[in-house]
Amino acid sequence: MKIYSASSLKSLCLAAILAGCGSTDKPKPHYTEYDLEKPDKFNMPESLFEISGIAFDNGKNDTVYAIQDEEGKLFRLAWDVKMQTHTKFGKKGDYEDVSIVNGAAIVLKSNGALYSFPTSEVNHEEPESVREYKKLFPKGEYEGMYGDEKTGNVYVICKNCPTDDAKSSVTGYIINLSDSTKTAETFSIDVKQIKAIHGKVDRGFRPSAIAKNPVNNNWYIVSAVNKLLVITDSKWKVKDAVSLSSNMFTQPEGIAFDSQGNMYISNEGDDLAEGNILKFVRTAK
Numbered sequence: 001m002k003i004y005s006a007s008s009l010k011s012l013c014l015a016a017i018l019a020g021c022g023s024t025d026k027p028k029p030h031y032t033e034y035d036l037e038k039p040d041k042f043n044m045p046e047s048l049f050e051i052s053g054i055a056f057d058n059g060k061n062d063t064v065y066a067i068q069d070e071e072g073k074l075f076r077l078a079w080d081v082k083m084q085t086h087t088k089f090g091k092k093g094d095y096e097d098v099s100i101v102n103g104a105a106i107v108l109k110s111n112g113a114l115y116s117f118p119t120s121e122v123n124h125e126e127p128e129s130v131r132e133y134k135k136l137f138p139k140g141e142y143e144g145m146y147g148d149e150k151t152g153n154v155y156v157i158c159k160n161c162p163t164d165d166a167k168s169s170v171t172g173y174i175i176n177l178s179d180s181t182k183t184a185e186t187f188s189i190d191v192k193q194i195k196a197i198h199g200k201v202d203r204g205f206r207p208s209a210i211a212k213n214p215v216n217n218n219w220y221i222v223s224a225v226n227k228l229l230v231i232t233d234s235k236w237k238v239k240d241a242v243s244l245s246s247n248m249f250t251q252p253e254g255i256a257f258d259s260q261g262n263m264y265i266s267n268e269g270d271d272l273a274e275g276n277i278l279k280f281v282r283t284a285k
Contacts, residue, residue, distance in 0.1 A: 031242045032283065034263055036229075039248070043083040044269070047115045048075060052253040053097030053108070053273040054266045057119065058149050059214060059259030065253070066266065067098045067107060072115075074098065074105055074122060079279075088126050090115055097209060099147030099154065103173060106154060106177070108145040112137040116156070116177060117243065136184055137173045138163055143253070144210035144221065152176050156216065157189075157221065166204025189221070193238035194230055201226055209254045213214035215261030215282065222252045222265060248278070 031269040044051050044066075052069040072090025077083070082285040094110040100119060107115040114133040122129035131241045140161030147154050149269050157172035158164055164171050191205045218239065221230045227244040244252060250273050254266035261282040269275040 006285060018066065026124070031240065032090050034280040035283060036242070036244065036280060037248070039280050042080050042277045042279070043082070044154070044275035044277070045077075045084055047084060047086075048077075049275045051266045051267040051268060052095065052143070053145070053209065054254040054256045054264060054277060055098045055099040055100050055147075056256055056258055061258035061262070061264075064264075065098055065100060065105065066277075068095060068275075069094050069110075069253075069268075071095075072107075074107065074208055076122060085123070087122050087124055089130050090132075096143040098147040099145055101147035101149060101154065102152055104177075106147055107158060108142060110141055110143065112140065112156065112160035114140045114145075114156075114177070133177065136175055140164075144207045146210050146212055146234065148169075152178055155187075155210060157207045157210050159208065166206055167201070171200070172206050172210075187236050189236060190238065192230075194241045198228065198239065198243070201228070205230070208252060209224070209265075211255045211257055212256050213263070214259060214262055220255055220263065222255050224249075224252050228251070230285075250276075 030079045048066055050066050050068040050070060050272045051066055053067050055065045071092055072085040073088050075084045076084045090183045095107055096110050097108040099106045103119055104116050105119050115130055117127040117130045139154060141159045142156055143159045144157040154175050155172055158170055161171060169245040170189045175184045191201060194205055197203055203225055206223055206225040207221050209222040211220055213220060217234050219232045227249055228247055229242045229244055230238060231240040232238050249267055250270050252265050253268055262279045264277055266277045
């Protein structure tokens with residue numbers, strides 16, 4: 001067995017760190033589609049300190065639709081303008097995501113229930129035509145949802161479902177509210193594919209938000225638990241898994257894209273920071 005002196009060990013450790021063997025909290029340098037270190041930050045008003053889901057209407061980024069996870073209110077803001085308006089669609093509860101689909105606002109509750117009402121009523125103090133959809137999906141905890149304008153399909157992904165093992169696979173469901181009597185279709189994310197790219201996924205993969213990029217039709221899935229951005233193709237095969245810096249992403253809970261493919265990720269606030277939305281301009285061609 002070779003024995004090293006204290007000075008030799010110190011030199012070896014320094015060399016390992018310089019070579020990139022030390023721990024890091026920065027995004028992997030190979031990821032170039034978006035510069036995850038240089039966002040345009042929009043700090044939220046106090047009413048959205050606990051912002052969760054965000055959405056745009058058909059990719060138009062002049063208005064941000066947002067919810068927070070304690071009150072049944074849908075908020076609307078112009079980019080970088082803290083003044084907000086809202087409509088109260090439901091009682092207090094744990095609301096996690098929002099989508100705008102073919103003239104309707106759809107809100108996801110953590111138990112999998114969906115709430116829908118016309119966007120023509122978002123200017124009302126309370127919308128008059130709220131519909132609640134229950135028992136569309138198995139019992140579990142849900143935080144991520146995406147509504148597809150072209151098909152009307154709504155995609156909901158499990159964060160913590162008894163039927164899943166988050167260390168091996170995560171299940172999602174596809175439903176069209178125009179015919180909610182139909183059984184939801186399913187899709188799944190193979191966590192082993194994430195591990196093959198990223199390495200260990202502590203506590204399993206537990207998605208917080210999901211959205212489709214209109215430029216390349218890939219899926220982008222955020223996990224606040226592991227501070228992770230996972231990218232899959234249209235068939236749910238994992239293409240990349242990128243670390244999100246804890247310094248930049250306090251608690252990523254929402255994701256959306258505008259029509260140009262620019263990416264927006266919302267973060268709940270903490271003791272040191274306000275809630276915010278980070279905008280990342282797409283750099284890939």
